[in-house]
Amino acid sequence: MATDDNTNETSFEDSEISLPRPIRLWVLVIFDSSSIICTLLLLYYLSHNRASRKALHNHVIIILLILGLGTQLIDVPSYIAFIIHSGVVKPSIPSSCLVWWFAAFGMYNGGTILMAWASFERHILVFNYRWISTQKGRILGHYLPISILLLYIITFYIYVLFIFPCENTYDYTLPICNAYPCYQADPFIGMWEFIVNNIVPSVLVAILSFALLIRVIQQKRRL
Helix, strand or coil: CCEEECCCCHHHHHHEEEEEEEHHHHHHHHHHHHHHHHHHHHHHHHHHHHHHHCCHHHHHHHHHHHHHHHHHHHHHHHHHHHHHHHCCCCCHHHHHHHHHHHHHHHHHHHHHHHHHHHHHHHHHHHCHHHHHHCCHHHHHHHHHHHHHHHHHHHHHHHHHHHHCCEEEEECCCCCHHHCCHHHHHHHHHHHHHHHHHHHHHHHHHHHHHHHHHHHHHHHHHHH
């Protein structure tokens, strides 16, 4: 079920930043276009270069680049269209909001979760490569975790956005249709997403990256 709401008390004009729309528009167009080109070039190189394609440390990078395209091809262009149409989501239909939400929440949070795994996997690749030196080790310690995380991300966001029994309110006068899918109001689902899909991965990325730096420095001192 869904409710369309085009008369929210807080209009886009009241809440938008002071930077003029034409300048904001061109900044987004220039940087997003450049980002898309760079991402496609990287994906082309990583997928067509045999050594790069087979390198285990590149597999998560390839997936992160693909998820990043969700932001570059859906999220940012949707916001650009929102600005062009004077602060109105076009077309003003629920599917526009749902697709935008999937990119803004699903692909973004999915990237954060996979980044956390990549931060952990770097410790294995640098210091414990013998764990994944065999085919069985690579399946259990590399391919299986990535597959499970991808399956979780896709399943979770398809369920909460398209199946979860709640009533969405689509505000076509605000960016990302007000960026508040109804599942986020559910005490369990909302808290689960906030903690498991946002806070925990972000904290893990910071801790594991710092720990890797410390381990590398300590190893160099021993040499």
